[in-house]
Amino acid sequence: MGKKFSGVSQTMSRFRGWIQAGATLLTNLHLPNFLKGGLYQGAGKTVCVPGLNCYSCPAASGACPIGAFQAVVGSSKFSFSYYITGFLILLGVLLGRFICGFLCPFGWFQELLHKIPTKKLSTKRLKPLTYLKYAVLLVMVFLLPAFLVNDVGMGDPFFCKYLCPQGVLEGAIPLSLANSGIRAALGKLFTWKFSILLSVIVLSVLFYRPFCKWLCPLGAFYALFNRVSLFQMKVDKNKCVSCGNCARACKMDVDVTKTPNHTECIRCGMCIRACPTNAVCFRYGFGNGKETTKKTTMEELK
């Protein structure tokens, strides 16, 4: 069983691009809306999608968790969202940053950009910047919308309004192309957000997933749950030959053998494929699993 799962790990990691494409399509099912220039307005939008996907995207089939959180927190009725927090805790424990690596449309977008053949730069030295995303989560997503309110008690969705490039990519650009009224409304804010999007695009070509590493509040939330997530990385110490290939292969700058469930790990599985002895694999289940006799993996699911 354990062996088989390491095979599954290999396959999952190998077909990750297709899984990402499928997830992006499922998150944005209502494609004809791109031409009509309208939004999907059904009840499906009560539920959030796991990845960062703007709910003002014409095709979006669900709500964006970060946008929804700010909407609730910023409304005059509530100052905290138990609905979204609960939902994110569930996702965090069930999947963790597997969502970043496999399901997030904006993560996929950045990865596609990174495939453009240019000189690639390492982000190892920029490690302190990875803490920035927690600040974004706390300040822009929670504190400012909840407490910087107008006279009616409504707060602005600061992250959506001033930072999120996904909103411009999926919302403003396609809508303004299809709808002349919206095109007329484009203002300074659009210029600012469009420049953010452009910078993220340029950085994504040079660095691997810069937005995920440094800015994404959703990734920050899931990162907090990476260590306790049911979906985890497992390194078999008996098989490991300490060659260091996994750490070199990791584009999120994680030392896999030391901290397989590091907050930065997005479960992309590059280390699994880099390992010469098949010592690294995905594991799904409660607890840590057994160290030596690895019979556990799949059974614990049931």
Added chain:
Amino acid sequence: MSCGKKAAAQIVLLMAGAAMLCFGVWRGEAATVLSKAIKLCLECVGIG
């Protein structure tokens, strides 16, 4: 973290998450999310 402790933490978190989610729906947050998500929030996508 020992194995048992980790499993316990996972179960507690799962239950807490589910409870929070239900409480949130109960006090009407889901309706707020829906009403916001089906309309184009101009400021959100960076239009105006």
Added chain:
Amino acid sequence: MNRKRIFALAFAVLMVLSLAACGTRDNDKMANGSGNGSAMTGEPKTAEEALALHKELLERENALLSENTELWEKVFMEADKGMAMIEDGKNYGDFLLDTVEAAKEQFTDKEYEWLKESATEISNIENKLTALEEKYPEIVQQSMDGDMSMPAGSDTSNPPDDGSMQKFPAFEGKDLDGNAVKSDELFSGNAVTVVNFWFTTCNPCVGELSELDALNKELAKKGGSLIGVNTFTLDGDEAAISEAKDVLAKKGATYQNVYFDSDGEAGKFTTNIFAYPTTYVVDRSGNIVGDPIVGAITEKKQAETLQTLIDQALAADMG
């Protein structure tokens, strides 16, 4: 390696799409600006030709007005202070010329030159238009509706439904205090009616309420009126009405807010609006003037556009 190529291709498409967004507006302008050489000289023989020419001239004028938005905005600001507008039947271009002349010291020499040139051209266009209209009175209705001399932001790439005036959907509803409101009575009783669609949890909508109230007071002096439609209150939802009233009171907005049934003509119309706030300008006969204004009028550009539409409706009502 094949996969890599597919990815690269998909990416290229994405990039083109995203870049296209910045390109569109400028392209519109270019398209409008070119190919108008004949319009200034040609002499129409039939009513159809006259209509085509009329439209072309209007487009040319619009192109001029949208070419240097910020400058024109300054001019319009000045014009607002003077408030003479076109009611006295004067040529719109001459009016612009006068305004530019009066506000001369606000512009640099270059700006002034450009404005003067453009205003002169507009004046010429307007003269041609008047001549055409006198010769073929029927084309006025067909060509002008919904698209007169709108500056900034008004979009000419999407052909506005020329020839058919769009009626604002009729409704029989109530205001938030329970008084009956009928759309035909409302519109016919006002030279211009501004209809603002909003909802209670929409931050930019709430943000513009006090400005809308000020606009309503100003409109009242000119025989116009402003009403709000809070989409949460459709079908008379009690809780939503009290919440809406609460917000309106907090914002000091005293103008009339109405609701109607969501399955009626106006109700369906409302469902199709998905961007908020959206503001319509309606004339005395119940026709929508120009394109709806999407986004809060706290934004200067949008306020200007709205003011132009209002002035247009008022001018039409006078004449």
